[in-house]
Amino acid sequence: MLDNPYPAMRQSIIDGAPDTASELARQAVTAQLAPLDAINNGYVLGMHDVGEQFARGQMFLPDMMASAEAMRAAMSVLEPELKKLGAERPSAGTVILGTTKGDIHEIGKTLVGTLLTAHGFSVHDLGVDVPAEEFVVKARDLHADIVGVSALLTTTMRNQRGVIESLERAGLRFQVKVMVGGAPVTRAWAHEIGADGYAKDAMSAVALARELMESKIRANQNASLEPA
Ligand code: HCB
Numbered sequence: 001m002l003d004n005p006y007p008a009m010r011q012s013i014i015d016g017a018p019d020t021a022s023e024l025a026r027q028a029v030t031a032q033l034a035p036l037d038a039i040n041n042g043y044v045l046g047m048h049d050v051g052e053q054f055a056r057g058q059m060f061l062p063d064m065m066a067s068a069e070a071m072r073a074a075m076s077v078l079e080p081e082l083k084k085l086g087a088e089r090p091s092a093g094t095v096i097l098g099t100t101k102g103d104i105h106e107i108g109k110t111l112v113g114t115l116l117t118a119h120g121f122s123v124h125d126l127g128v129d130v131p132a133e134e135f136v137v138k139a140r141d142l143h144a145d146i147v148g149v150s151a152l153l154t155t156t157m158r159n160q161r162g163v164i165e166s167l168e169r170a171g172l173r174f175q176v177k178v179m180v181g182g183a184p185v186t187r188a189w190a191h192e193i194g195a196d197g198y199a200k201d202a203m204s205a206v207a208l209a210r211e212l213m214e215s216k217i218r219a220n221q222n223a224s225l226e227p228a
Contacts (some may be wrong), residue, residue, distance in 0.1 A: 001027040006042040006091040010073070013046025016066025018073035025077035035078040036203070038112065043074050047107065051183070062106075071107050075114075085118040092119060093145040093213045096138045098126035098157035099182075105152035108182065108202070112148060115202040116209055121146075132166040134160065139167065139176050146212055148205065149195075151182040160185070161193040181205060 005024055012021040019134055021043065028038045046095055050067040053059040095116055099109045106128045113123045124142060135147050147167065151157045160180045167173045177196040180189070190198035196212055199205035 001031040001033070005033070005038070006045075009038060009042025010046040010049065012074070013043050013067050013070050014049050016063060016070050018070045021070040022073040022077050029077060029081055035081040036115070036140045037182075038074075038078060040201075040203075043071055047071060054166040068107060075107070079114050082114050082118045090120070091122045093209065093216075094122045094142055095148055095209060096124050096126065096135060096142065097148040097150070098130035098135060098145045099128040099150040099152070100156050100163065101129055101131045102159060103151055103153055103156035103203070104128045104183070105150070108152070109148075109150035111137045111182065112150070112166070112199070112205045115206050116148075119206045119210075121209060128216070132162040135163045136166045136170045136172065139172055140170065144176055145216060146177045146179060146209055148179050148181070148209075151185060154184050157182070157184055157189065160189075160195065164194050177216060179205065179208050179212065 005028060009021065009024050009028075012024060024042075025038060029035070037130065050059060050064055054061075054064050088206065095113075097109060097113045097116075099105055109128070110125065113125045117123050124138060124144075127137060135149065138144065139147050149160045149163050151160050164173070164178055167176055167178065178194075179197045179199060180193070180195045181199045181201075185198060187198045197208045199208045
């Protein structure tokens with residue numbers, strides 16, 4: 001493996017080169033490099049470069065798709081390594097995860113799911129383009145603790161509010177915490193729509209999910225101490 005493999009990992013995403021991306025990931029696994037370091041210091045930086053070049057008109061949709069393919073290739077090598085970390089632990093909580101309706105960006109949402117799994121959460125990934133009602137049905141059926149809603153487009157962010165409103169209408173809001181994320185999402189937006197928290201990346205999502213579980217457990221304990 002290269003002394004510093006991160007620039008090559010980053011470049012493999014910019015180049016939209018799945019074979020190189022997965023080969024570098026395999027080398028990283030063999031060299032026992034922490035998978036999350038490879039993701040955060042290499043591949044994700046490449047994704048950010050791609051986004052910037054696309055915004056400047058220096059890259060086009062097919063390039064962005066090739067980059068996403070390269071990212072998927074790297075993740076297919078690294079994800080099983082990350083998930084191993086969470087195997088055989090008692091569940092830290094049940095999380096329903098999905099990208100909101102109208103939005104097909106999946107890489108960030110999937111990474112959040114992988115890291116939550118790696119940290120002991122039971123994650124049910126609904127995929128992309130998920131209608132609000134589907135979040136609600138799954139949350140009810142699985143007695144979810146947390147619903148995580150991803151949105152990468154300014155036009156689909158408002159559907160995060162729709163998920164919260166649907167949970168309210170179904171009478172589930174008091175028992176399900178909602179966390180939101182995605183490139184255009186901010187803490188202020190999360191606050192405005194009444195979400196319980198915002199996470200800027202996958203590791204922060206794990207920390208947030210733990211906090212939300214603690215506050216849920218505290219609320220349940222307080223409720224059971226109240227006189228009947
Ligand atoms: Co897409 N796209 N895209 N895209 N895309 C973005 C998002 C732009 C910002 C690029 C740009 O203009 N600079 C832009 C959105 C502009 C806007 O609305 N403000 C954009 C656009 C415009 C579009 C199309 C409309 C282009 C077109 O068709 N003309 C189109 C929309 C399709 C649709 O969804 N209906 C489109 C399509 C695509 C693909 C298909 C080519 C591809 C996605 C492939 C796939 O996911 N299978 C794609 C990609 C790859 C991107 C960029 C380059 C990268 C996204 C990514 O994977 N980032 C992106 C540029 C960018 O975001 N800077 C660009 C890496 C991951 C790791 O980060 O932010 O997704 P993340 O997730 C983080 C974080 O947000 C947080 O944790 C994650 C992990 O660290 N998080 C959560 C995410 N969800 C969370 C949920 C939680 O509960 C908690 C935390």
